[in-house]
Amino acid sequence: xxxxxxxxxxxxxxxxxxxxxxxxxxxxxxxxxxxxxxxxxxxxxxxxxxxxxxxxxxxxxxxxxxxxxxxxxxxxxxxxxxxxxxxxxxxxxxxxxxxxxxxxxxxxxxxxxxxxxxxxxxxxxxxxxxxxxxxxxxxxxxxxxxxxxxxxxxxxxxxxxxxxxxxxxxxxxxxxxxxxxxxxxxxxxxxxxxxxxxxxxxxxxxxxxxxxxxxxxxxxxxxxxxxxxxxxxxxxxxxxxxxxxxxxxxxxxxxxxxxxxxxxxxxxxxxxxxxxxxxxxxxxxxxxxxxxxxxxxxxxxxxxxxxxxxxxxxxxxxxxxxxxxxxxxxxxxxxxxxxxxxxxxxxxxxxxxxxxxxxxxxxxxxxxxx
Amino acid sequence: xxxxxxxxxxxxxxxxxxxxxxxxxxxxxxxxxxxxxxxxxxxxxxxxxxxxxxxxxxxxxxxxxxxxxxxxxxxxxxxxxxxxxxxxxxxxxxxxxxxxxxxxxxxxxxxxxxxxxxxxxxxxxxxxxxxxxxxxxxxxxxxxxxxxxxxxxxxxxxxxxxxxxxxxxxxxxxxxxxxxxxxxxxxxxxxxxxxxxxxxxxxxxxxxxxxxxxxxxxxxxxxxxxxxxxxxxxxxxxxxxxxxxxxxxxxxxxxxxxxxxxxxxxxxxxxxxxxxxxxxxxxxxxxxxxxxxxxxxxxxxxxxxxxxxxxxxxxxxxxxxxxxxxxxxxxxxxxxxxxxxxxxxxxxx
Numbered sequence: 001x002x003x004x005x006x007x008x009x010x011x012x013x014x015x016x017x018x019x020x021x022x023x024x025x026x027x028x029x030x031x032x033x034x035x036x037x038x039x040x041x042x043x044x045x046x047x048x049x050x051x052x053x054x055x056x057x058x059x060x061x062x063x064x065x066x067x068x069x070x071x072x073x074x075x076x077x078x079x080x081x082x083x084x085x086x087x088x089x090x091x092x093x094x095x096x097x098x099x100x101x102x103x104x105x106x107x108x109x110x111x112x113x114x115x116x117x118x119x120x121x122x123x124x125x126x127x128x129x130x131x132x133x134x135x136x137x138x139x140x141x142x143x144x145x146x147x148x149x150x151x152x153x154x155x156x157x158x159x160x161x162x163x164x165x166x167x168x169x170x171x172x173x174x175x176x177x178x179x180x181x182x183x184x185x186x187x188x189x190x191x192x193x194x195x196x197x198x199x200x201x202x203x204x205x206x207x208x209x210x211x212x213x214x215x216x217x218x219x220x221x222x223x224x225x226x227x228x229x230x231x232x233x234x235x236x237x238x239x240x241x242x243x244x245x246x247x248x249x250x251x252x253x254x255x256x257x258x259x260x261x262x263x264x265x266x267x268x269x270x271x272x273x274x275x276x277x278x279x280x281x282x283x284x285x286x287x288x289x290x291x292x293x294x295x296x297x298x299x300x301x302x303x304x305x306x307x308x309x310x311x312x313x314x315x316x317x318x319x320x321x322x323x324x325x326x327x328x329x330x331x332x333x334x335x336x337x338x339x340x341x342x343x344x345x346x347x348x349x350x351x352x353x354x355x356x357x358x359x360x361x362x363x364x365x366x367x368x369x370x
Numbered sequence: 371x372x373x374x375x376x377x378x379x380x381x382x383x384x385x386x387x388x389x390x391x392x393x394x395x396x397x398x399x400x401x402x403x404x405x406x407x408x409x410x411x412x413x414x415x416x417x418x419x420x421x422x423x424x425x426x427x428x429x430x431x432x433x434x435x436x437x438x439x440x441x442x443x444x445x446x447x448x449x450x451x452x453x454x455x456x457x458x459x460x461x462x463x464x465x466x467x468x469x470x471x472x473x474x475x476x477x478x479x480x481x482x483x484x485x486x487x488x489x490x491x492x493x494x495x496x497x498x499x500x501x502x503x504x505x506x507x508x509x510x511x512x513x514x515x516x517x518x519x520x521x522x523x524x525x526x527x528x529x530x531x532x533x534x535x536x537x538x539x540x541x542x543x544x545x546x547x548x549x550x551x552x553x554x555x556x557x558x559x560x561x562x563x564x565x566x567x568x569x570x571x572x573x574x575x576x577x578x579x580x581x582x583x584x585x586x587x588x589x590x591x592x593x594x595x596x597x598x599x600x601x602x603x604x605x606x607x608x609x610x611x612x613x614x615x616x617x618x619x620x621x622x623x624x625x626x627x628x629x630x631x632x633x634x635x636x637x638x639x640x641x642x643x644x645x646x647x648x649x650x651x652x653x654x655x656x657x658x659x660x661x662x663x664x665x666x667x668x669x670x671x672x673x674x675x676x677x678x679x680x681x682x683x684x685x686x687x688x689x690x691x692x693x694x695x696x697x698x699x700x701x702x703x704x705x706x707x708x709x710x711x712x713x714x715x716x717x718x719x
Contacts, residue, residue, distance in 0.1 A: 097608055106606070134594060
């Protein structure tokens with residue numbers, strides 16, 4: 001009996017160890033009590049986070065909260081002030097350049113111009129950690145280079161000079177370089193900066209695809225909150241003076257994490273859509289009758305000018321009227337008579353703004369009610 | 371696209387051919403007219419009936435050709451290394467302040483010795499030459515050591531560049547002061563040294579010079595991987611496993627030693643080091659420094675031979691100073707290359 005208990009205990013412990021191992025194995029990089037900064041200036045401190053394998057993680061934060069500093073510390077470009085970054089059970093600051101080069105690949109914001117370099121050559125340099133003294137690529141290296149270029153969708157540009165590429169293609173070439181480096185972790189510092197919207201979406205989708213297909217972990221910093229919410233597995237929110245907030249986009253939405261992030265900045269975050277509204281300062285109000293799309297647009301236009309539209313009451317003698325499906329949908333009533341009709345939002349807004357001095361004189365109590 | 375491949379496959383053999391032709395012309399042309407078949411005979415070691423011709427060829431033209439070849443190679447490679455290290459198309463061997471260090475060393479020997487010990491080095495022949503070479507090497511290596519120390523201590527490519535340029539200004543101003551207080555004859559000698567020449571060396575010394583310039587130039591190929599990565603910028607290079615500090619040190623050491631040697635033996639030869647890297651990037655469309663260094667060797671030697679040839683064009687009474695020729699060749703090359711590159715980039719889009 002005792003023996004059986006002993007044996008069971010043994011198996012139980014083995015089982016626990018296994019589970020522990022699985023947990024350990026699923027985490028690629030651990031950040032423990034990390035403080036980052038320069039010399040005596042601490043930019044962000046007491047950071048805790050993990051990077052699980054095969055996830056796309058977006059690091060968000062306002063300018064000056066230490067995003068780039070954190071990224072640079074993770075890459076081993078600058079020492080941590082305190083705490084440590086552990087990758088594959090080894091502390092990053094203890095690794096040599098060689099060891100780091102096969103574990104972390106980076107794509108930086110620096111706009112480097114390499115004279116005369118073709119896309120293929122640049123991606124080929126990604127194989128440097130594996131090549132010999134003279135940097136000659138073997139057959140298998142060349143295959144990996146070709147694959148990486150293919151995966152990034154720039155195969156048709158592989159013999160072109162880097163200097164001839166568009167910003168988006170250039171960024172893809174550098175991502176291909178990082179892929180060729182064949183590391184479990186890729187870190188990108190604002191890869192979507194300077195790009196137009198389609199290119200930004202394309203780059204994000206490419207990174208999503210890489211994380212899905214190759215099981216690499218990707219950490220990128222970005223300012224594109226809407227894209228990050230839709231495409232990343234996990235978000236890191238860095239806010240000055242507060243601990244690093246991590247979690248899936250949905251959980252963070254549930255926790256109302258974004259509202260607090262953009263508080264007091266004239267921005268309203270809509271949790272349901274994941275979109276922002278600019279919170280215009282309103283100086284006065286104006287009654288309006290009507291509904292529909294035209295009404296919504298009119299409301300937006302006036303809100304930009306600092307005038308809030310409110311539903312008209314029966315006793316109002318000055319109001320805007322929106323009638324749908326007609327030539328001139330917008331009308332302005334002054335003392336119960338129509339003084340102006342317009343076909344466009346722009347015209348009616350201009351008309352009302354022009355009459356605003358009168359409005360505030362005659363209807364003082366109404367204007368200052370806001 | 372096809373024209374680019376055409377360029378790549380044909381241009382380099384063409385450059386090699388050009389190099390041989392220029393070397394031949396350097397031997398064949400000169401103020402004394404020697405028939406071509408005699409030239410070939412003498413060079414092949416079969417001797418000649420005319421002992422004067424043999425002397426002219428073997429004692430003057432051959433050493434001069436070899437020196438031009440070695441110096442051109444060394445300056446081309448050194449310039450390429452500097453342009454890549456500093457990521458600046460206007461960099462050249464002189465940006466480290468090494469040739470200025472040489473000038474300062476030589477200035478002390480040529481300008482100060484006359485004042486202090488009361489004799490002029492220009493009057494004591496061989497020993498004077500040797501003193502100039504030693505002083506030049508001394509000045510160059512002091513500056514090189516300083517630069518290496520700074521690069522190791524402070525780090526940062528830009529600070530090395532700025533300090534190099536500042537050392538250049540400093541030594542120029544010291545030389546200016548020395549000149550002000552020197553005898554006219556010494557200043558004249560110093561100015562002549564500063565104009566550069568490939569014809570100061572005896573045959574024996576020319577072979578030695580060739581050895582100590584061509585071997586390190588070719589050894590620079592060992593740095594090609596480091597250079598390829600350095601061209602991407604320090605952060606990318608370090609992320610790709612390169613030990614930046616060590617690589618920077620080796621590159622500066624190699625380029626610095628090459629510049630120091632050439633300056634010691636030929637005087638500060640300008641413009642070849644700046645123009646040749648552009649040419650070598652023009653003939654092959656690659657950023658791989660293995661090929662670029664090969665190109666720089668070939669084209670550097672060819673450019674120096676061309677300059678040497680132009681400096682003593684038939685019909686001229688005496689030789690022109692080499693630096694006035696290199697400037698005439700180099701400046702248009704740099705301008706046209708940059709012009710052409712701009713156009714190419716626009717067309718590639």
